[in-house]
Amino acid sequence: MQPKDVGGQSGYVNFAALLKPGIGNSEDDNPTIRWRDVGKKGDLRVELHYGDFKTGHGRQAALCLYKQDKPQAQYFVPLSEMWMYDHGESLAIMAPEIAKRLYGFVTKDDCYRVLDAVLDYLDDLRKSPPEPEFLKCSTLNAFLQSCDDEGLEFFAEKNGKRII
Incomplete structure (x- = not known):
């Protein structure tokens, strides 16, 4: 029996597949919501984003790393993958691939800078x-206002008469 894909709906997560650097990093079909800037390390910027990174865990927070002069090349560290950056073996696999994605080539200094940026801001991710959408007001008044905004009419009936 073959394990299902990382993003499958079965609830099964193939952790070996998560060790492939860059999983869930396709920006074209995976837009994210930028939440806030968390810091920088050398020429790398680190932000907190929310999105579905195809790890099998749905929408979640992630660190977004990118070079200041090349913001289109990004690398995401989703919350569900945070544990991988606490193990030496996975760091040795991930760092060169992340550096290659961000810089286009790999140097020892770039690998250390990437590792420093990830490790320094993992606590911010934790x-x-x-997600901001989750924190939106969900009171009855907010619901009624959203109905008005969309041109919908919400009402309740009691004994055949409208009461709201």
């Missing part, structure tokens, strides 16, 4: 709040 402490990230839920």
Whole structure:
């Protein structure tokens, strides 16, 4: 029996597939929501984003790394993959691939800079709040206002008469 894809709906997560650097990093079919800037390390910027990174865990927070002069080349470290950056073996696999994605080539200094950026801001990722959409107001008044905004009419009937 073959293991299912990382992004499958079965709930199965193939952790070996997650060790492939760059999984879930296709920006074209995977737009993210930028939440805030968390810092920088050398010429690398680090931001907190929310999105579905095809890891099998749905929408979640992620660190977004990119070079200041080349923001289109990004690398995401999703919350569900955070554990991998705490193990030496996976760091040795990931760092050169991340550096290659961000810089186009790999040097020892770039690998260390990437590792420093990821490791320095993992705690910010761990402490990230839920996605902003989740925190939106969900009171009855907010619901009624959203109905008005969309041109919908919401009402309740009691004994054949409208009460709302």
